[in-house]
Amino acid sequence: MMGDLTQYFDYVLMAMLLAVGVAVIRLRNLFAIVMLTGVYSLLSAAWFTSLDALDVGFTEAAVGAGISTVLLLAAMLLTSRECDKVSVSRHWAALAVCVAAGAVLLYALPDMPVYGSPDTPVNAGVGMEYMDRTADDLKKIPNVVTAVLGSYRGFDTMGEVFVVFAAGVGVALLMGLSGRRREEDE
Amino acid sequence: MLEMLSERFVYVVIIVLMMTGLYALIATGNLVKRMVGLTIFQTSVFLLYITMGKVFGGVPPILDYKDLSNGTLDPNQLYSNPLPHVLILTAIVVGVATLAMGLALVVRIREAYGTIEDDAISEADYSLELEKGV
Numbered sequence: 001m002m003g004d005l006t007q008y009f010d011y012v013l014m015a016m017l018l019a020v021g022v023a024v025i026r027l028r029n030l031f032a033i034v035m036l037t038g039v040y041s042l043l044s045a046a047w048f049t050s051l052d053a054l055d056v057g058f059t060e061a062a063v064g065a066g067i068s069t070v071l072l073l074a075a076m077l078l079t080s081r082e083c084d085k086v087s088v089s090r091h092w093a094a095l096a097v098c099v100a101a102g103a104v105l106l107y108a109l110p111d112m113p114v115y116g117s118p119d120t121p122v123n124a125g126v127g128m129e130y131m132d133r134t135a136d137d138l139k140k141i142p143n144v145v146t147a148v149l150g151s152y153r154g155f156d157t158m159g160e161v162f163v164v165f166a167a168g169v170g171v172a173l174l175m176g177l178s179g180r181r182r183e184e185d186e
Numbered sequence: 187m188l189e190m191l192s193e194r195f196v197y198v199v200i201i202v203l204m205m206t207g208l209y210a211l212i213a214t215g216n217l218v219k220r221m222v223g224l225t226i227f228q229t230s231v232f233l234l235y236i237t238m239g240k241v242f243g244g245v246p247p248i249l250d251y252k253d254l255s256n257g258t259l260d261p262n263q264l265y266s267n268p269l270p271h272v273l274i275l276t277a278i279v280v281g282v283a284t285l286a287m288g289l290a291l292v293v294r295i296r297e298a299y300g301t302i303e304d305d306a307i308s309e310a311d312y313s314l315e316l317e318k319g320v
């Protein structure tokens with residue numbers, strides 16, 4: 001497999017993502033941590049774009065780097081600005097869990113599809129079927145991701161809307177946006 | 187072995203990124219930082235899926251069209267796989283929904299306990315139980 005020029009983007013972005021991840025672990029100022037999470041999302045949005053996933057890049061930049069960061073900032077303002085120090089034993093426990101989980105995932109690595117190859121089961125299967133069928137069925141929708149999201153897998157998207165609705169109701173109930181504060185004032 | 191690793195090098199790095207998020211999740215008592223760890227773990231899982239759908243020499247899965255009513259599939263052109271993109275689009279939105287829910291819980295915990303460090307929260311629970319004589 002010869003590769004592709006986008007692989008150079010991969011290496012740069014992977015290095016930057018790793019640096020941001022390690023910085024998030026080491027920092028204890030919550031403001032810095034939240035902003036670095038936004039940076040992490042933005043870097044992954046850039047990587048999504050270079051991996052040909054333009055829609056995912058848009059969404060991650062808007063939702064991941066935008067709304068998530070705003071939500072985290074709001075929660076930080078309502079709670080605290082600094083993290084407490086954690087005990088050394090907790091760091092060792094975390095390290096043990098991560099090494100164990102990482103080892104299991106790396107054990108499964110040989111079964112993963114070869115990166116960038118068009119012949120792997122992932123890429124040769126149902127995804128390409130959607131490409132062919134969209135060209136035949138839905139000529140007015142040039143973007144296949146939109147066609148699959150809105151038409152072939154429309155039920156998934158409907159379930160997603162239910163999840164977002166449930167989360168909205170849950171947040172409203174938890175935060176008491178409707179009247180708890182007003183009753184206290186009276 | 188070496189060839190296997192070089193063909194799948196991105197997955198190795200993404201697994202390390204996932205473990206970075208998991209570490210940030212476990213090695214802190216602060217509930218907001220824990221949500222941050224969860225977000226990083228989640229974003230890394232998205233990266234794992236999208237890298238699987240990449241095809242070298244491919245273009246984004248958008249059909250050629252002369253005018254807006256007639257999309258055609260170019261048989262000589264390689265396209266990246268659209269299916270992981272669709273699944274991850276759904277996952278990103280659901281991820282934000284769960285993040286909002288978790289942060290609302292954290293804010294409520296702060297209102298009830300006056301702290302968001304889990305040691306202090308379990309201590310407060312423990313002394314409450316002692317007072318009640320449970």
